[in-house]
Amino acid sequence: MSDPSAHEESHLKVLRLLDSNPLMSQRDLSDALAISLGKTNYCIKALLDKGFIKMQNFRNNKNKLAYVYLLTPLGIEQKSRMTVEFLQIKVQEYEHLRLEIAGLKQEAEQNSLREQQ
Amino acid sequence: MSDPSAHEESHLKVLRLLDSNPLMSQRDLSDALAISLGKTNYCIKALLDKGFIKMQNFRNNKNKLAYVYLLTPLGIEQKSRMTVEFLQIKVQEYEHLRLEIAGLKQEAEQNSLREQQ
DNA sequence: TATAGTGCGTTCAATTACTGAACGCGTTAT
DNA sequence: ATAACGCGTTCAGTAATTGAACGCACTATA
Numbered sequence: 001m002s003d004p005s006a007h008e009e010s011h012l013k014v015l016r017l018l019d020s021n022p023l024m025s026q027r028d029l030s031d032a033l034a035i036s037l038g039k040t041n042y043c044i045k046a047l048l049d050k051g052f053i054k055m056q057n058f059r060n061n062k063n064k065l066a067y068v069y070l071l072t073p074l075g076i077e078q079k080s081r082m083t084v085e086f087l088q089i090k091v092q093e094y095e096h097l098r099l100e101i102a103g104l105k106q107e108a109e110q111n112s113l114r115e116q117q
Numbered sequence: 118m119s120d121p122s123a124h125e126e127s128h129l130k131v132l133r134l135l136d137s138n139p140l141m142s143q144r145d146l147s148d149a150l151a152i153s154l155g156k157t158n159y160c161i162k163a164l165l166d167k168g169f170i171k172m173q174n175f176r177n178n179k180n181k182l183a184y185v186y187l188l189t190p191l192g193i194e195q196k197s198r199m200t201v202e203f204l205q206i207k208v209q210e211y212e213h214l215r216l217e218i219a220g221l222k223q224e225a226e227q228n229s230l231r232e233q234q
Numbered sequence: 235t236a237t238a239g240t241g242c243g244t245t246c247a248a249t250t251a252c253t254g255a256a257c258g259c260g261t262t263a264t
Numbered sequence: 265a266t267a268a269c270g271c272g273t274t275c276a277g278t279a280a281t282t283g284a285a286c287g288c289a290c291t292a293t294a
Contacts, residue, residue: 016224026243036282041244055243066290067242080228087221090214097211104204107133111197143272153253158273172272183261184271239292244285251280256273263268 005089010035010043011052012086015071015079018053022068044069052078122206127152127160128169129203132188132196135170139185161186169195 013033017024024032030040047053052075056068071079130150134141141149147157164170169192173185188196 025241027241037243038245038283039281042281044243080225083221083224083228087218087225090218090221094211094214094218097207097214101204101207101211104200104207108197108200108204111200142270144270154272155253155274156251159252161272235294237292237294240290242288242290244287246283246285248284249280249282251278253278254275255277256275258273259271261269261271264266 007043007046008082009086010039011047012079012082014040014043014047015052015075015082018069019071019076019079022070023066024069025067047075050078051075124160124163125199126203127156128164129196129199131157131160131164132169132192132199135186136188136193136196139187140183141186142184164192167195168192 010033014029017029017032026040026044027037029044030037033040044053048055051072053069053071056070058066058068127150131146134146134149143157143161144154146161147154150157161170165172168189170186170188173187175183175185
């Protein structure tokens, strides 16, 4: 995929997940996104590098050292921007898929007619 | 992509294209599918290997040597099977996308409300 | 207190996926 | 003749992705 929006989409998904739950580990994220741990780490680093998220140590009520990934103000702003951007892209994909399904349906019907003869 | 259905989808698309126009060259196919020539060639070879298509020399009315890629009876059968299979997959994707769009829309609206305050 | 176990972020060699320039060949145009 | 063209084919190079392994800090167990 040399499509730049492919990376961007992972970034948006991570931002959305972390915004709803900053406690997610990189392994949680890779499960949720169905991508490898390495790729998730690569993505997190990019978001840190861009200043969209920050990594923060904290101790929870069981005195366990852990991390939270918090969206920065810039990250929140970018998340909004990317949300609108992908909304448009997704609507286009939706229409494309609708047409593709229509084509497949038509063909499937033709095939079953052919079998009946 | 270790997803086996990714290959399969290319195969189905090639079968559909060739069924509608056996005169398409590998370059035509790579344009239509927006994939590289090398990948198209790899795909064609796989379909030949499986016996789904056959490659046939012919001479058109201008005495030009050329190839046609014809679907075999097995290829026609497989194309039908794969069409039904992907119809189901695509419908699922469609629903998934619908939900994703709904989520994005809701979020975009929340963001614009936040901006107004 | 010692020690094993757990979960975390991180790394990176290996694998897989993909590209597209280049080639040989036969046809077509000059 | 000979250049130009389009075809399938090849393959070295690059991009993308994986996941086992590592060190570290905390937790549970003896």
